[in-house]
Amino acid sequence: MKSLKELTRPNIWNLAPYSCARNEFSGTTASVFLDANENPFGEGLNRYPDPLQVELKEKIKQVKGIPAEYTFVGNGSDEAIDLMYRCFCEPRVDNVVAIEPTYGMYKVCADVNDVVYRPVLLDDHYQMSADRVLAACDDHTKLIWICSPNNPTGNDIDREEVLKVIDGFQGIVIVDEAYSDFSRQRPLRFELPRHPNLVVLNTLSKAWASAAIRLGMAFAAPDIINILNKVKYPYNINLLSQQQAVKVLSDPFEVDRWIQIILQERTRTIEAFAQLDICQQVFPSDANFFLARVNDAQGIYDYLVKKGIIVRNRTRVQLCHNCLRITIGTRNENNDLIGALRTYGK
Numbered sequence: 001m002k003s004l005k006e007l008t009r010p011n012i013w014n015l016a017p018y019s020c021a022r023n024e025f026s027g028t029t030a031s032v033f034l035d036a037n038e039n040p041f042g043e044g045l046n047r048y049p050d051p052l053q054v055e056l057k058e059k060i061k062q063v064k065g066i067p068a069e070y071t072f073v074g075n076g077s078d079e080a081i082d083l084m085y086r087c088f089c090e091p092r093v094d095n096v097v098a099i100e101p102t103y104g105m106y107k108v109c110a111d112v113n114d115v116v117y118r119p120v121l122l123d124d125h126y127q128m129s130a131d132r133v134l135a136a137c138d139d140h141t142k143l144i145w146i147c148s149p150n151n152p153t154g155n156d157i158d159r160e161e162v163l164k165v166i167d168g169f170q171g172i173v174i175v176d177e178a179y180s181d182f183s184r185q186r187p188l189r190f191e192l193p194r195h196p197n198l199v200v201l202n203t204l205s206k207a208w209a210s211a212a213i214r215l216g217m218a219f220a221a222p223d224i225i226n227i228l229n230k231v232k233y234p235y236n237i238n239l240l241s242q243q244q245a246v247k248v249l250s251d252p253f254e255v256d257r258w259i260q261i262i263l264q265e266r267t268r269t270i271e272a273f274a275q276l277d278i279c280q281q282v283f284p285s286d287a288n289f290f291l292a293r294v295n296d297a298q299g300i301y302d303y304l305v306k307k308g309i310i311v312r313n314r315t316r317v318q319l320c321h322n323c324l325r326i327t328i329g330t331r332n333e334n335n336d337l338i339g340a341l342r343t344y345g346k
């Protein structure tokens with residue numbers, strides 16, 4: 001790995017961060033707060049929230065096993081994705097490499113930040129070749145994006161290939177594990193101590209059933225986390241979201257129960273889907289959705305919309321011609337989907 005100073009944009013490396021009132025005083029003994037121009041009245045939301053989310057990170061440590069100094073908390077994973085560009089990629093100079101197809105935000109944030117995005121096509125089984133990814137890099141490649149289990153394909157990316165990219169790259173590798181709760185592959189966040197150039201993304205939006213509160217995490221070596229914290233908005237996670245995140249993370253057994261139900265439903269729904277006349281192929285899934293090739297993705301998508309059922313049409317995505325991406329819902333929702341598709345064209 002190059003030094004973090006070489007990898008970081010010079011303006012960010014030299015940045016003196018805004019120091020907010022809650023940063024300058026972070027002790028616990030005071031009782032009179034006249035430092036932040038807040039209104040002393042109100043119903044419990046009158047104070048600025050903790051800018052470094054200390055209580056929440058303690059909870060994350062208990063559940064995820066990652067210490068607070070290895071943890072960045074963002075307004076969804078999307079904040080962490082955007083910050084990686086803003087911190088490490090010089091517009092019009094640096095580039096990033098990503099697997100293709102994958103989650104659309106990596107490309108959108110590259111475009112917003114005016115950073116060249118180099119997609120590397122997966123193979124016919126939606127697997128990544130580490131050699132091809134590394135061959136796409138040059139001296140200006142700062143970041144590599146890998147998503148596993150991958151969206152929209154649904155499969156785990158082979159762990160040995162991911163580790164080969166991490167070990168073979170001079171810059172930072174981000175592995176987005178938004179769906180890892182549904183996979184049997186060992187999460188990569190446990191490899192952080194051995195890999196100073198690894199960033200792992202997690203989110204409360206999927207298995208943790210909290211997409212509405214916008215809570216994402218980046219796990220990485222403390223010197224990377226410190227750079228992200230320096231650049232983020234001071235109060236990026238509002239108090240209501242911090243409190244709700246602590247609450248959902250306090251009941252991991254309930255989440256395990258949901259995951260077991262979703263995995264059973266995944267098996268059942270995929271089996272039924274594979275029997276449909278319209279189905280050409282269901283791709284293997286390690287996530288809470290599956291990708292399937294059908295005979296007419298657009299026609300079936302439009303038909304389902306008319307029935308009030310919304311799936312994702314991925315037909316225009318590379319390697320996904322005539323493919324639909326279908327989220328696993330409740331048993332009734334999945335039955336509605338299969339029932340509607342049985343009468344398609346009849």
Ligand SMILES: *Cc1c(COP(=O)(O)O)cnc(C)c1O
Binds near residue numbers: 151176178204214
């Ligand atoms: C859904 C999803 C996320 C979650 O993003 P949030 O901003 O945390 O809601 C992240 N990465 C991938 C690949 C996803 O599919």
